[in-house]
Amino acid sequence: MTKKDDETQRVQYLLDIEYHYAAGELATRFFTELKEAGRIMGMRCSGCHRVYLPPRPVCGICYKELKDWVPLSDEGIIVGCTVVHLPFIDPMTGEQRPVPYGFAIIRLDGASTSIYHFVDETDEKKLRVGQRVKAVFREPRTGSLHHDIKYFRLVGK
Amino acid sequence: MEGTMTKVSIVGVAQTRFEERIASLAINELVYMVVRELLHKTGVSMKEIRSIVTASQDAWDGRTISGMTINEVVGGYLNAEAKVAADGLQALLYGAARIMSGEYTLTLVVAHCKESEGTPHAITNLMFDPFTQRHLGLDDVTAAALQARRYMRLRGLAAEDIAAVAVKNHRHAKKNPFAQRAGDFTITDVLNSPILADPIHELEAAPQSDGACALLLASESKARTVTDHPVFIIGMGNATDAYWTDRELGEAKALRQAASRAYRMAGIEYPAHEIDVAEISARYAYEELMAMEALGLSEAPQDMLARGDCEIGGRLPINPSGGPLCGNPVTVSGLVRVVEAYLQLTDQAGEHQVHGAQTALAHGAGGICGQNQSVVILRRE
């Protein structure tokens, strides 16, 4: 190849595909509990007693069908975290998200798996693995994890 | 098959009913339903299964690495799970190779698609070359229409010859409880159904479908412990043609090649006499005639069809399930042909049973105008 990048063409194509993902029976129940009762529900495996969040049809480890719903705390612990400085387009608003902001993998009390959410903290010294956090809800709730929980805030020491 | 390779058998199958929109189930719930049913029917526990091959496509699922949506429900956790982003019959070929290698005694093969969740026109438009074709708005149906015209011209076929395929398949589908679209249509009904892209009418094209299917492959010795009626895969062949605009569209050259490979492996010399039933991935009515020709089942398939030879009870029933015209989630298409062939060879096809079938053919296709073709030959003991 002997041409420089600016000597060859690029072809633009705008991809516009609309999807309507079926949430299914389990996620519908999960979202309904969140909306109507402000409750975050997990599902417990009768084999290994792991509690899954979000819900799913089977325990991937035991291959047991999950049937038992259990309410989880709105508090938990940070498993992994980052402060993001690279701006991106917020899929909820279509606008650029102001930077910096905190992101964390959070294990809610009572759950064996984690969720991923914003944390209202951008100081790397305070946003750290092992820190306890609590969900801050947005009212009125609509029944979606990314909307109804605005973010998590640090609690305790 | 070579003596050193393990023989591959199918020991069980499951399929969902195909529907235009299965809105109540998420993809993992839909797939869990068929896998659970398959395990229940075969009595095999997921703990015994270490090898899984799935078929799904990122663009249709609306997420990359689409196989991960269903990882738990197919038993993928810490197992040898792999995804094929192509027609489901390719997943079967991959799964069979794993058994033949002697490394695995069982392999679960699963395919799913919920066409209703995406935008079919926009998704199939992505198949086309972005430099010279895609901006023109081509999709699967328009490309098929261009091929249909070419094929009809080369063979001197009339619109009625093509419509007769749809009449036969929808009538067959009335006997298949999993079919999405069925009925006693006449040739006039078919030709009066809305035109999608000339010469293809609505009843000559597969409808939008959601669905999934699964089957369990086993080595011969393992199969004997699971079932008294294993069905053996005695031939497999696969071939990929040139890009659609670079080949003679009126000839299914890749399918001829795939078929000759499968027949050679199966020791079949006269397919028209040795095959008892065929399930063909004809997503458009004209494709069934093209495929019958390329598979060596008939030199004048339209005449064979007109004589009633392709009916259930005829000399060589083609698509007794109704075939893809009666429900056809992309990707599931080729694999469910194998599911149906298995039902035929184990006398479990119910009302659409072809009595006494010993050897069955299942065909799968993918890409623009069937660029990729696969053929599997199955036989009961």
Ligand SMILES: [Zn+2]
């Ligand atoms: Zn478990």
